[in-house]
Amino acid sequence: MxxxxxxxxxxxxxxxxxxxxxxxxxxxxxxxxxxxxxxxxxxxxxxxxxxxxxxxxxxxxxxxxxxxxxxxxxxxxxxxxxxxxxxxxxxxxxxxxxxxxxxxxxxxxxxxxxxxxxxxxxxxxxxxxxxxxxxxxxxxxxxxxxxxxxxxxxxxxxxxxxxxxxxxxxxxxxxxxxxxxxxxxxHGLMPPSLLTLMADPRLGRALLAMLRDPAHEWTVEALAAQAAMSRATFARHFEAKGKQSPHEVLTLLRMHLAAEFLRRGDLTAAAVAERVGYRSESAFGKTFLRIMGTTPARFRRA
CATH class of the missing domain: 2.60.120.10 (Jelly Rolls)
Structure with a gap:
């Protein structure tokens, strides 16, 4: 996919x-x-x-x-x-x-x-x-x-x-x-965004790796390897195409993937946190609140 x-x-x-x-x-x-x-x-x-x-x-x-x-x-x-x-x-x-x-x-x-x-x-x-x-x-x-x-x-x-x-x-x-x-x-009409990252053949591979395995401890070096680029070149091109750092995009994707798990309703918040790479449920909850504007529990109920 x-x-x-x-x-x-x-x-x-x-x-x-x-x-x-x-x-x-x-x-x-x-x-x-x-x-x-x-x-x-x-x-x-x-x-x-x-x-x-x-x-x-x-x-x-x-x-x-x-x-x-x-x-x-x-x-x-x-x-x-x-x-x-x-x-x-x-x-x-x-x-x-x-x-x-x-x-x-x-x-x-x-x-x-x-x-x-x-x-x-x-x-x-x-x-x-x-x-x-x-x-x-x-x-x-x-x-x-x-x-x-x-x-x-x-x-x-x-x-x-x-x-x-x-x-x-x-x-x-x-x-x-x-x-x-x-x-x-x-036609080159898109401003820097997730879409422009997806359209880049090499950067898109790094984005797909994050989506496939959000729990992995992705470093810039590991993502650069997915894109077959040096660390410095990858980081520079990634921010130019996406207007965000690799870590910021990884966090954003993790929270939206967590939201998908919460919608299903068959996992605890702790299990969801682990699925998206957080060992601490508290740290996961704070990040989810910052990105999604609500707590995991409130999001699930809504």
């Missing part, structure tokens, strides 16, 4: 499809800020439109575009003409997936709208350093053949709504998040 997959597991990221929008004529739909632990997304199946973000920033929406809003930022989806008059909105909730539509002339903007739901605590490992919007052209990132295959599956599953269709679409939605994250990394 690679580091990003493990972090996605820790963050308990799940894709949820909310509705399909088929918008024509003059339309303008406002979306409020999402709640904690939610990152809305829009996938354009066909047509064109515009997304407006705070500060008058606009993003063009074209077939194959994916927009993810990691911080749940409020936004507006409108037609390309910037009409001042909203078309009447029709809702059809007769099927498993709600259909929102507007009547009007001109091409239809066909959208799948959903959200990525994640644990508010561990989710910050992924989402906190991301920009307000990830805008990815799947056609450019993966080629038209891949795009057409993905869109074809979405259209078929959403159109037919055969048994299990929403489960298929939900699983594909999570794959879309990975595509969006990869695109940010490949």
């Amino acid at each position: 690679d580091a990003l997959t493990r972090i996605l597991e820790l963050a308990r990221v799940r894709g949820a499809l909310d509705l399909r929008c088929q918008l024509a004529g003059g339309f303008s739909l406002d979306h409020e800020d999402a709640g904690p632990g939610e990152a809305p997304f829009h996938l354009v199946l066909a047509g064109e439109g515009v997304m407006e973000l705070p500060g008058r920033r606009t993003l063009p929406l074209r077939a194959g575009d994916l927009v993810v809003l990691p911080h749940g930022t409020s936004h507006r989806v409108r037609d390309t003409r910037g009409t001042l008059h909203d078309a009447p909105i029709l809702l059809d909730a007769s099927g498993p997936l709600v259909l929102k539509s507007t009547a009007g002339e001109g091409p239809v903007l066909d959208l799948l709208c959903g959200r990525f739901v994640h644990a508010p605590d561990a989710g910050q490992l992924l989402f906190s350093t991301l920009p307000d919007a990830l805008h990815v052209s799947l056609a450019e990132a993966h080629g038209m053949a891949t795009l057409e295959a993905i869109v074809s599956v979405f259209r078929t599953e959403v159109g037919d709504l055969a048994p299990g269709a929403l489960a298929v679409v939900t699983a594909l939605s999570q794959a879309l998040l990975v595509f969006a994250l990869r695109a940010q990394l490949e």
Whole structure:
């Protein structure tokens, strides 16, 4: 298992499809800020439109575009003409997936709208350093053949709504998040973070070693060996790519792994402390409180 997959597991990221929008004529739909632990997304199946973000920033929406809003930022989806008059909105909730539509002339903007739901605590490992919007052209990132295959599956599953269709679409939605994250990394658009560490072939090996064996007494020398680098080179590159020292990242990962154990509820706090490399339950409790903002006992109860 690679580091990003493990972090996605820790963050308990799940894709949820909310509705399909088929918008024509003059339309303008406002979306409020999402709640904690939610990152809305829009996938354009066909047509064109515009997304407006705070500060008058606009993003063009074209077939194959994916927009993810990691911080749940409020936004507006409108037609390309910037009409001042909203078309009447029709809702059809007769099927498993709600259909929102507007009547009007001109091409239809066909959208799948959903959200990525994640644990508010561990989710910050992924989402906190991301920009307000990830805008990815799947056609450019993966080629038209891949795009057409993905869109074809979405259209078929959403159109037919055969048994299990929403489960298929939900699983594909999570794959879309990975595509969006990869695109940010490949284009060098990410600030220093855990994600940029994961993207580095050698530093990523050290990060994965921490995740696989958090109880190990990792030293900078031992982590440098995982990355096949000298101690000094490893420490310098690690802090440049991650904006934190190896020890700080190790502590952060240990506490989020501890939170995962506590959620399961089958281990004592002392056993959890040992699993993540702490011989003293007291020292573990103090560190957990500092990183997670609550005690292990309160976290388990919550």
